[in-house]
Amino acid sequence: MADDAPSSRAPREKSAALRNFERMLASGKDSALLRYAIGNECLKAGDFPGAVESLAQAVAQDPTYTAAWKLYANALEHAERHAEALDAYRRGIVVARQKGDRQAEKEMTVFARRIERAQGGA
Numbered sequence: 001m002a003d004d005a006p007s008s009r010a011p012r013e014k015s016a017a018l019r020n021f022e023r024m025l026a027s028g029k030d031s032a033l034l035r036y037a038i039g040n041e042c043l044k045a046g047d048f049p050g051a052v053e054s055l056a057q058a059v060a061q062d063p064t065y066t067a068a069w070k071l072y073a074n075a076l077e078h079a080e081r082h083a084e085a086l087d088a089y090r091r092g093i094v095v096a097r098q099k100g101d102r103q104a105e106k107e108m109t110v111f112a113r114r115i116e117r118a119q120g121g122a
Contacts (some may be wrong), residue, residue: 032062051075086115
C-alpha cells in the first residue's frame with residue numbers, strides 16, 4: 001500500500017469538497033476530471049469502494065487520463081484488490097508510455113513492482 005493515503009480506519013464524514021463535487025455530478029456535469037476529483041476525495045476520506053467506483057468511471061470516460069490510472073490503481077490497492085491494482089498500474093504504464101509521460105510511467109512501474117514482489121514475482 002502507498003504510504004500517502006489513509007490506512008484501515010473507518011471512512012470519515014464527507015468533506016465539503018466531496019459534497020460539492022457530488023452536487024455537480026447530480027446536476028449532470030459528468031466528466032473524467034470530476035470523477036477523478038470525487039475519487040480523490042473518497043480516497044482521502046478512507047472510502048475505498050467509493051474511490052474505486054469513481055476512478056473506474058474516470059478511466060472509462062478518458063482511457064488516456066494517466067493521473068486517473070495511477071489513482072485508480074492506488075485506490076484498488078487500498079481496497080486490498082491487489083491483482084486488479086496491478087492490472088490497472090500496467091494499463092496506466094502503457095497509457096503513460098504512449099503519451100510520453102515518463103514520470104507517471106516510472107512511478108506506476110515502481111508501484112507495480114511492489115505488488116509483483118508481494119505476490120511472489122507475478
